[in-house]
Amino acid sequence: MTRHPRTVAVLVYDGARLMDIAAPLEVFGTAAGLGGRYATLVCSVDGGPVVTSTGTRLAADVSVGELLERPAAPGTLVVPGSDDLPLRPPPDGLTGAVAALAPGAARIASVCTGAFALAAAGLLDGRRATTHWRHAAALARRHPRVAVEPDAIFVADGRTYTSAGVTAGIDLALALVEADEGAGLAREVARDLVVFLRRPGGQSQFSVAARTPAPRHDVLRDLVREIAADPAADHCLTALARRGGISGRHLTRLFNEQVGTTPAGYVESVRVEAARALLEAGETVTGAARRSGLGSDESLRRAFLRHLGVTPSTYRARFRTSGVPAPAPLPAPLPAP
Incomplete structure (x- = not known):
């Protein structure tokens, strides 16, 4: 009998930080290689490639429309951040894509400033959330209905998950693997990637x-x-x-x-x-x-x-x-x- 995979869709767009995209994909992909029930895919608004913050051209597997037409919605929707999101409105189509995909997803997660896209789509209203410490105040000012926790590595509130700057996407993805598959597999993934299963302290804590x-x-x-x-x-x-x-x-x-x-x-x-x-x-x-x-x-x-x-x-x-x-x-x- 075929095992039921948990599909993780990462929504990419021009200017998205490459590490915000790659970190969750690496965690879930490693978990799949170690026996976890995951399938990952990259989605863009129109299905075409995007240019990330590093200038790297990244191909998409599907468009938002194609993903919406599938009989099964993704279990997890991940929205990466960008340097522009705290400074100006989200790029064309991003807010609508988040709003369209979110209702069918079991959970919605953001990495770093991706929280601004979730907030723009109204998904964080009345919820606790975090983002990169440098932009936490801006998120609170722009979206006063969001209870921003500036020192958290990640915050889980209902089916929304937000995480701090860049590498915190690894912390969040590991936590989601643990929730799905247990601490044993999450620890194996952390060992394979040579990272903490749970980083001690908050964003003010560094090695x-x-x-x-x-x-x-x-x-x-x-x-x-x-x-x-x-x-x-x-x-x-x-x-x-x-x-x-x-x-x-x-x-x-x-x-x-x-x-x-x-x-x-x-x-x-x-x-x-x-x-x-x-x-x-x-x-x-x-x-x-x-x-x-x-x-x-x-x-x-x-x-x-x-x-x-x-x-x-x-x-x-x-x-x-x-x-x-x-x-x-x-x-x-x-x-x-």
């Missing part, structure tokens, strides 16, 4: 590497890379100074001047980040403490309380899944004639 200024000193730059590559290695002040060929006092001064913290403080931050990823992937508290380099459960607990304000056990329970509830079961497939 240690992302929020660390690039060190100007060659020795310091190399040491920072070594710490990130192997957090559990010996990174005490003496070992770092020896590998860098400078004194511990000089190294401490360089860290304070160029990184904004002590060597020990930086190492602990990287280890906490590593422990978070391990816990999110299902590692035990003891295993996360050992593999991250923090050592004991108690050391891990103290570090988590200092950096995150929660214990490792609480963090593990909170972030092992995406938090999106599972939808109603799929209808049984029709028997073959």
Whole structure:
């Protein structure tokens, strides 16, 4: 008997950000390769190709009209964002396409500024939503009936799902895979793509590497890379100074001047980040403490309380899944004639 696929349609248009389009397609496509019941397609207003924000020409599988004529509507409609959507009205045909396709879809999702297209079609009135932090205020001003949550990575409200900037489309797509197929498959997809199943914190939360200024000193730059590559290695002040060929006092001064913290403080931050990823992937508290380099459960607990304000056990329970509830079961497939 043929399995019933969940069709995911991505509605593309000229100027759409390529990553907003590719990220959900990659997640759902990977999920399908790992056994998930997904079929993906790219839809444009007239069925013709579009030119994305990078200048890449992207072919469409179907037009909006052709998709509407199909006997089964897509289970998920994804609307990517563009740099223009926060600045001016949506391009010709986009609002109408969203409005036409939305009633038949089981759920409607936007990536980044795609929320402006959903809002223009009236789909976010009276609902909570998010978008890229840079444009959250503009979304709230333009659409006062939308309850904008500027720090959220993604927001689920009824059958509408909105997500933050660009890569948050991966977070949202993983959450939808989890809701459909369970946390096990979602974790496998996340491992395959080497991303978090659920990113900790909100849009104001970034990785240690992302929020660390690039060190100007060659020795310091190399040491920072070594710490990130192997957090559990010996990174005490003496070992770092020896590998860098400078004194511990000089190294401490360089860290304070160029990184904004002590060597020990930086190492602990990287280890906490590593422990978070391990816990999110299902590692035990003891295993996360050992593999991250923090050592004991108690050391891990103290570090988590200092950096995150929660214990490792609480963090593990909170972030092992995406938090999106599972939808109603799929209808049984029709028997073959």
